Amino acid sequence: MNYYAIKAIYLHEMDRLWRTLFQSILSPVVSTSLYFIVFGSVIGGMVPQVDGVSYGSFIVPGLLMLTLLTQSLSNSSFGIYMPKFSGSIYEILAAPISSFEIVIGFVGASATKSLIVGSIILITATFFAEVRIDHPFVMVFLLVLTCLTFSLFGFLIGILSENFEQLQVIPLIVVTPLVFLGGSLYSIEMLPEFWQQVSYFNPVVYLINGMRWAFYGVSDINIWTSVFTMLGFLLICIVSTIFILTKGYRIKS
Amino acid sequence: MLETLISIKNLSKTYNNSFEALKSVNLEINKGEIFALLGPNGAGKTTMISIICGLVRPTSGEVKVNGSDIVSEYKITRSQIGYVPQELTLEQFETVFQNVSYTRGLYGKSSNPKHIEKILKDLSLWDKKSMRLGQLSGGMKRRVLIAKALSHEPSVLFLDEPTAGVDVELRQDMWRIVEKLRQSGVTIILTTHYIEEAEAIADRVGVIDNGEMIVVDETSKLISRMGQKKLTIQLQEKVMQLPESLAKYNLELASDGFSLAYSYDKESKQTGITNLLQQVKDSGMKLSDLKTEQGTLEDIFVSLVHKEKK
Numbered sequence: 423m424n425y426y427a428i429k430a431i432y433l434h435e436m437d438r439l440w441r442t443l444f445q446s447i448l449s450p451v452v453s454t455s456l457y458f459i460v461f462g463s464v465i466g467g468m469v470p471q472v473d474g475v476s477y478g479s480f481i482v483p484g485l486l487m488l489t490l491l492t493q494s495l496s497n498s499s500f501g502i503y504m505p506k507f508s509g510s511i512y513e514i515l516a517a518p519i520s521s522f523e524i525v526i527g528f529v530g531a532s533a534t535k536s537l538i539v540g541s542i543i544l545i546t547a548t549f550f551a552e553v554r555i556d557h558p559f560v561m562v563f564l565l566v567l568t569c570l571t572f573s574l575f576g577f578l579i580g581i582l583s584e585n586f587e588q589l590q591v592i593p594l595i596v597v598t599p600l601v602f603l604g605g606s607l608y609s610i611e612m613l614p615e616f617w618q619q620v621s622y623f624n625p626v627v628y629l630i631n632g633m634r635w636a637f638y639g640v641s642d643i644n645i646w647t648s649v650f651t652m653l654g655f656l657l658i659c660i661v662s663t664i665f666i667l668t669k670g671y672r673i674k675s
Numbered sequence: 676m677l678e679t680l681i682s683i684k685n686l687s688k689t690y691n692n693s694f695e696a697l698k699s700v701n702l703e704i705n706k707g708e709i710f711a712l713l714g715p716n717g718a719g720k721t722t723m724i725s726i727i728c729g730l731v732r733p734t735s736g737e738v739k740v741n742g743s744d745i746v747s748e749y750k751i752t753r754s755q756i757g758y759v760p761q762e763l764t765l766e767q768f769e770t771v772f773q774n775v776s777y778t779r780g781l782y783g784k785s786s787n788p789k790h791i792e793k794i795l796k797d798l799s800l801w802d803k804k805s806m807r808l809g810q811l812s813g814g815m816k817r818r819v820l821i822a823k824a825l826s827h828e829p830s831v832l833f834l835d836e837p838t839a840g841v842d843v844e845l846r847q848d849m850w851r852i853v854e855k856l857r858q859s860g861v862t863i864i865l866t867t868h869y870i871e872e873a874e875a876i877a878d879r880v881g882v883i884d885n886g887e888m889i890v891v892d893e894t895s896k897l898i899s900r901m902g903q904k905k906l907t908i909q910l911q912e913k914v915m916q917l918p919e920s921l922a923k924y925n926l927e928l929a930s931d932g933f934s935l936a937y938s939y940d941k942e943s944k945q946t947g948i949t950n951l952l953q954q955v956k957d958s959g960m961k962l963s964d965l966k967t968e969q970g971t972l973e974d975i976f977v978s979l980v981h982k983e984k985k
Contacts, residue, residue, distance in 0.1 A: 424750070430780025441768060509764030513823065516728045516758045517781035518750040 427519045431527025432534075435501050439535050446497075447539055450489050454543050457485050458550035461607055472609050473640040478551035483633035484606025486547070490540045490568050491601055491626070495593045498532035498576035503589050506580070521667035525577065532573035533566070540565055554638060560645070561636035567652050568629060574659040581666055600626045610642045625651060677705040680831060680862050681727065686736035688722050688886075696722040698886040699736070704864060709857050711877035711894070712866045719886040720866035721761065724833045728758040740831065754782055757824030761835040761866075763816045767809030771800055774808060775822045782827035794822045798852065814845045821852065825861075832856060834865040838872060850876050906948060908935040908955060909964035918958040924951050 439446045462478035469477040505511035514524060547553050555561055576593075583589040604626030610618050621627050632648030635641035641648070681704040688697040696719045704710050712720045725731040727738055729749055738745045740752040766774065775791050795801045798818045803811065808819065817837065824832055834853070838846040853863055853876055867873060873880045873894060881891040913932040924947065927936040935955070939946040955962065 424783045426783045426785060427781045430777050433780075434777050437769070437773070505766070508766055509760070509762055510766050512730055512758070512760055512764060513778055513781060515730050516753060516756070517778075518753040518783055519781060520750075 424517075424519050424523050427517060428523050428527045428530070431514070431524065432531045435497075435528060435531030436534065438501070439531075439538075446535060447542060450493060450539050451542055451546055454485055454489055455546055455550070457481070458547060462550050472612075473638070475638050475640065476552065479553060479638070480609075480634075481607050482544075482547045482551055482553055483637045484604075484630045486540060486543055487568065487604075487626070487630050487633050488601045488606050489543050490536050490565065491572050491597060491629075492593060493539050494532055494536040494569050494572035495576035495579065495597060497535045498528055498573040499580035499583070499589055499593070501528050501532055502577055502580035503583055507586075521664065524667070525574070525663055529570065529573045529577055532576065533569035536569040536573065537565060540569070555636065556639040557636045561633065564629070564632050564636055564649075564652070567649075567656065568633075571652060571656040571659060574656065574663060578659060578662055578666065581663075600624055601630075605630050605642065625655060628652065677708075679703045680706040680741060681864075682737075682739045683723075683727075684737045686723070686726065686738060687734045688719075688726060688731065689734045696886050697726075697733075700883070700886070700888050702881060702888060702891060704862065705879075706862055707857065707860060708878040709853065709863045709865070709876055711873035711880045712864065712883060713868075713870065713873055713880055714866070714883040715868070718883045720883055721835055722886075723883070724758070724835055724864065724866060728756055728833055729753050730758075750783075754827070755830045757827070757829035757832040757861075759817075759820045759824045759832070759834045759837060761839060763813060763820065765808045765816055765819060768807055770805050770807055771795065771811070771819055771822075772804040774819065775826050778823040779826035784827045790828070791822075791826060794825050797855070798822050814841060817841065817845075817849075825856075829861065831862040831864065834863065836866055836868070838867065838869065846872070903938050904941045905968050906937040906939065906951075907966040907968070908937070908952075908962060909966070910934060911961040911963045914960060920954050920958055921951075924954075 458478070458481075461481055465477070471477070472480045502511075505514065544553070579589065579592050603621070604624050605621065606626075610621045610627060610631075613621065628643055628648040628651040631641040631643040632645055632652065635645045635648070681702075683700055683702040686697055686700045686702075687695070689695045700719075700723065712723065714720045722731055726733045727740070727745060729745065729752075733746075740755055743751040745752045769777070772791060772795070775794065776786060776788070779787065779791065792801065795804055798821060800815065800818055800822060803815060808816065811819065821834075821837075837853075838849050841849070850872070853865070857863055865872075865877070877894045879891065880894045882889045910933050914928065914935075915932060917926055917928055917935075921935075924937055928934075929936070937948070937951055939948065952962075
């Protein structure tokens, strides 16, 4: 195992976080704070309790997940796409590093950045709503699992993208709608019966409900269903990444 | 006896668009030598070194570096190789020192600021160590690429068109750097368009064209084979037919009848120029001008391909 290479990629990617502090940390904190102000404080005041929790508190796990998903995707997809774009990826491809080691370096750094941002968001949330964590270990597990899974998914997007448009299209067109329609701001029980059934096909519903269970012990979906759905998606991402890197698809001739 | 460092056997590469970039190439590169790979654009030079460095997958054939296979033992072979690409492919926002140290890490070496300092000083980059890469000139960026390639102390260095598009001063500077590296025991393989470059620094030269290795020889031998020059004699009056006395010089009479072309070997002690000019004078022709020119790389390729076919 080339530990020095993993460390080099990891620290190189983390450097990007410190260089772009505003974009990486302040920007998601500000946008999430606005969600708390608008939905939690203003609209939340007019909404009765949901599943025994105030609306302001209810949306905390969903907004946390929204941030983690989008951050993990953008961190890792940009992380691998930028060297492709600048051409500097040659030095990674020419170095004595296995595909597995490359993935650990990029995905590890992306997941770390997302965890840092997620932790800051969680602290920020306590200024706007009453936050209670009934199952802290499950919460940490889900945080790490989500960051890793979506960082890996972002890595795949970065590898497969041939231009900036393709890099943006999946997060914007697919992931953001899934998150908003995944119950981050409402309980799916509030939906009409038909849309409730449609929601069960949205994987993000399982993530958000898993996290909501970790916070308040309430969920529309069984916690184990949520965890296994996440693990299943992680497995799909791992297999796809191994396949693409082994074939050298879109990175090697 | 010379020890082989890189052994290439029947190496072929066909890209997805069916372009055959390499056609069963065989080559051996010796330890400690400077080997120049010459060829026109699209000849297969970059493909060949990209395969050895792990950037392109071979379609068939075998490449060994120091006895290790580049595919099955890629970690061993790549850790011995440094690669300087043709394009100035650098990230913009990192400092020189950070970026060179990063490359050392990628090659599985622990951090060694002293070694990085030495490389940067050798390449006259030490005073730029804290500058962002985006702030450097093209020449400095090329030096950074060399510094990165040397950061992990490789035993073999690949330079892909290291002097393409650089000014004369920097080109000569590059040649000095290459010679210094060779003296430190590094084997160097470089690709180039410029025959003068190969002549100046390479021990051996390989000429590749259309994916085939046409010739591999010691530089001095190749230069003497390629050393044809052309003397053009401009005449004041039109000549319809050459006199018999000039037949032995194999002169080419221009279609307008106002110039004669004479090819000669510049390495030869007796070029025949003096006698030719005397004969021209004796035959009553009056000169208006003289011009000599070195055969171009294109002429040399044509000549080599022609010889191969024969």
